[in-house]
Amino acid sequence: MQVTRELFDEVMVPNYAPSSIIPVRGEGSRVWDQNDNELIDFAGGIAVNCLGHCHPALVAAVNEQASKIWHLSNVMTNEPALRLAKKLTDATFADQVYYANSGGESNEAALKLARRWALDNYGKEKDQIIAFKQGFHGRTFFTVTVGGQEAYSDGFGPKPGAIDHVAYNDLEALKALMSDKTCAVMMEPLQGEGGLVSPTDEFAKGVRELCDEHNALLIFDEVQTGFGRLGSFFAYMDLGVTPDILTSAKALGGGFPIGAMLTTKDIAKHLKPGTHGSTYGGNPLACAVGEAVMDIINTSDVLDGVKVKEAQIRAGFEAINAKYNVFSEIRGKGLLLGAVLNDEYQGRARDFMVASAENGLMALVAGANIVRFAPSLVIPEADIAEGLVRFEKAVAQIVNA
Incomplete structure (x- = not known):
């Protein structure tokens, strides 16, 4: 069988519009397509491939468990599920872990747990969930409704109720909306899909204080920010704010599908046998890989290295911008960074992503106006340097077109 991009249009549901490039193998921070063209990977499978492609420790973990x-x-x-859960709880505020297969499923579990906790402790009136505009929490109907982007949730009929949204970093708006009917506030400790928006220190701490004041749970969606992506094992650790429930996925499996919800024993007890579940959650293969990922990521060498690599990419963005004047600012933290296009290039983030691929670099977007990078946390500095050379060629291609 000849496998081409055209076959996608024939046999796949058209909810995606993938690139014409079909990668067939990868090693470290580089991949090769069907024609043996090489690309440097600054996309990381959307912040998933935290150790690059085919990392020897992950390959060994899969082979051994398989x-x-x-x-x-x-x-x-x-055994792998229990070992990984023990390592996760030892490394975090949490006492107990629930496994799923994705970030959306982990968030679904967190939201259901919050509602059940509130019902058991306070009654059915305490059901309000507050989240933030431009947030993203998954694609199940519950999580996509909690996510603050109506373009993703409209058009599927009546939505789950008692869900409200306020602007990120607007503490006064949140304060005005919260009451003793609020059962949970869900937030990303850095908005990813919504534009790489970092929380102010006042906002992060203020959300925690408001939750305490109204006996509401604080849920941190760390699907994209966790597992070293921002330079700490989980982002909450740098913010000095501890959530009640935390969700993880993406980098947790380094490319193997797995998700996890972490919480305290007192909250977890409300998911009694039969209240929630997952056929594949806690799968031995996935957990064996997750354990191998964690053993590498949760080390000072890797976490400190993220900050060094962040500085290198930021300097690269700034040097390119000094020549071509296409960005208005650089956003993000750690190895989740975005260059915001200025007024002259508004709406053209995808053009920059396509031009990057044409010049041998895999990049991402965050909306129509931000070019996003989320490379491996262990990408060699030489690969970063070469990737930035290729990105500059892409920028030049668009500017000089």
């Missing part, structure tokens, strides 16, 4: 046992369902537990 020869033992693949799947059991949750009728029985398994």
Whole structure:
């Protein structure tokens, strides 16, 4: 069978519009397509491939576990799931872990848990969930409604109720909306899809204080920001704010599908047997990989290295902008960075992404006006330098067109 991009249009549901490039193998921070063209990966599978492609430790973990046992369902537990859960709880505020297969599923579990906790403790009137405009929390109907982007949630009929939104970093608006009916506030400790918006220190701490005041749970969606992406193991650790529930996925599996919801024992007890579940959640293969990822990521070498690499990319953005004047600002933190296009190039982020690929660089966008980079956390500095050379060629291509 000849596998081409045209085959996608024939056999795949058209909810995606992928690039014409079909990668077939990868190593480290580089991938090769069907024609053996090489690309440097600054996209990281949308902040998933935290250790690049085919990292030897992850390959070894998959191979070792694949020869033992693949799947059991949750009728029985398994050793990799328990080992990983123990490492996650030892490294965080949490006492207990629930496994899922994705960020959306982890967030679904968090939201259901918050509602059940409120019902058990305070009654059915305490059901309001507040989240933030331009947030993103997944694609299930519950999570996409909590996410603050109507373009993703409209057009599917009546939405789940008792969900409200305020602007990110607007503490006064949140304060005005909260009451004793609020059961949870859900936030990203840095908005990813919504434009790489960092929280102010006052905002992050203020949200925590308001939740305490109204007996509401604070849920941190760390699907994109967690596992070293911002330079700390989880982003909450740098903010000095501890959530009640935290969700993780993406980098947790380094490319293998896995998600996790972390919380305290007192909150977790409200998900009694039968109240929620997942056939594949806690799968031995996924957890074995997750354990290998965690052993590498949660080290000072990797986490400190993220900050060094961030400085290198920021300097590269600034040097390119000094020549071509296309960006108004650089946003983000760690290795989740975005260059905001200035007025002259508004709406053209995708053009920059396409031009990058034409020049041998995989990049991302965050909306129509931001070019986003989310490379491997262990990308060599030489690959960053070469990637920036290729990005400059892409910028020049657009500016001189």
